[in-house]
Amino acid sequence: MAVLAVLAGTGFDASPRWPARIQVFVANSGSDNVTVYDTRLGKVTATVGVGDYPTGVGAHPAGHRVYVTNESSNTVSVIDTRTLSVVATVPVGPNPFGVAATPTHAYVTNFGRGDVTVIDTATNAPVKTIPVGRFPHSAVAAPDGSRVYVTNHGSDSVTVIDTASQAVVGTIPVGVFPAGIAISRDGARVYVANTGSDTVTVIETDGNRPAGSTKVGDAPLGVSVTPGGRVHVANTGSNTVSVLGPTGRPLEVVKVGRMPEGSAAAPDDSFVYVTNTGSGTVSVIDAENGETAAPFTVGAAPEGVAVTS
Numbered sequence: 001m002a003v004l005a006v007l008a009g010t011g012f013d014a015s016p017r018w019p020a021r022i023q024v025f026v027a028n029s030g031s032d033n034v035t036v037y038d039t040r041l042g043k044v045t046a047t048v049g050v051g052d053y054p055t056g057v058g059a060h061p062a063g064h065r066v067y068v069t070n071e072s073s074n075t076v077s078v079i080d081t082r083t084l085s086v087v088a089t090v091p092v093g094p095n096p097f098g099v100a101a102t103p104t105h106a107y108v109t110n111f112g113r114g115d116v117t118v119i120d121t122a123t124n125a126p127v128k129t130i131p132v133g134r135f136p137h138s139a140v141a142a143p144d145g146s147r148v149y150v151t152n153h154g155s156d157s158v159t160v161i162d163t164a165s166q167a168v169v170g171t172i173p174v175g176v177f178p179a180g181i182a183i184s185r186d187g188a189r190v191y192v193a194n195t196g197s198d199t200v201t202v203i204e205t206d207g208n209r210p211a212g213s214t215k216v217g218d219a220p221l222g223v224s225v226t227p228g229g230r231v232h233v234a235n236t237g238s239n240t241v242s243v244l245g246p247t248g249r250p251l252e253v254v255k256v257g258r259m260p261e262g263s264a265a266a267p268d269d270s271f272v273y274v275t276n277t278g279s280g281t282v283s284v285i286d287a288e289n290g291e292t293a294a295p296f297t298v299g300a301a302p303e304g305v306a307v308t309s
Contacts, residue, residue: 022266022309023081024273025066026282027054028299034068034077035298036084037282039271044296046084050077056138057262057304058099058106060121061145066306067106067119069096076108078124081308088124092117098138098181098304102145102163109136109150116150118166128166132159140181140190142205149190149203151178158192160208170208174201180223180263182231189246191231193220200233202248214250216242222263222305224272226287232272234260241274241283243290252290256283262305275302 023045024037032054036046051070054077058067068077069092076096078088093110096117100107105127106119116136118128133152136159141148147169148161156178160170175194178201182191189211190203198220199213217235220242224232230251231244241254241263257276265272265287272285280302281295 022268022270022307024264024282025057025059025068025079025306025308026262026275026298026302027057027068027304028301029053029055029071029277029303030300033299034066034079035302037296037298039266044298047299048079048084048086050079050086051075051089055303056096056098056109057306058101058139059306059308060101060106061103063308065101065121066308067099067101067108068304069099069108071095071097071111076106076119090119090124090126092119092126093129098136098150100139100141100148102141102148104145105163107139107141107148107150107161109139111135111137111153116148116161130161130166130168132161132168133157133171137179138181140183142183143185143187147205149181149183151181151192153177153179158190158203172203172208172210174203174210175199175213179221180234182223182225182263184225184229184246185227191223191225191248193223193233195219195221195236200231200242200244200248212248214244214248216244216250217253221261222274224263224265226265226272227267227269228287230287232263232265232274232285234263234274236261236277241272241285254285254290254292256285256292257281257295261303264305264307266307267309273305273307275305277301277303
């Protein structure tokens, strides 16, 4: 597979497709910090200390805040994306893992307790706890902020939360051990990576019903959707990323680093960023053609990843 041109030691070359500025935030579970990579400069610009064993990362829709779940300290670190510093530490439930944000609230999955902590994004205070399924893993918010979808790793299901009432309005059966979750930019489809069945379930949000599943690589975990509709699934057990079309049709397979876990797509449809937990790197995949660029180095055991612009 062709490799995008790079300038030695500085990152990518100047390209019409390269974004003006995008920041990539990577949670390093093995070094208790977050790496910040600036795509315009082509280098790491900051390393931000957070809590113990950070795993999940979620960006506020406005891009001014990033929320990091600290699984071993039962907290969420709130990072200001302008100052690249922690501005709040919020107590949540046991073993927080995933996080998704709407304009008004952040939703944190408490893997160890079977519920979701709701944080007010204006005050950084927890305001509600919502019971979901067993071992909730990851979460994603609808583009309009009206719904949040949570994967229940121990229940083989996805819980649907209405953000106006802060109540559960649906439960959708999916594959075995659902983990990563993503939603299309029009909010029409949700994609769930089922680690135990090596599949991705496609959910139609109109009616909240499964619309089929697609076989991918071994132990899929992270999943993201580009603005153009290409779905990127990190297969932890096969060191690959499966690329699917909007309906789940397989398009190609991209080789990445060891034990890929997290996946995040740039908002300008330029690149997809995949964390390689076993390599301590992030792979960069062209969203249009699947070509890969040289990976960049981050901290130890990177897991979650989020992109802001």
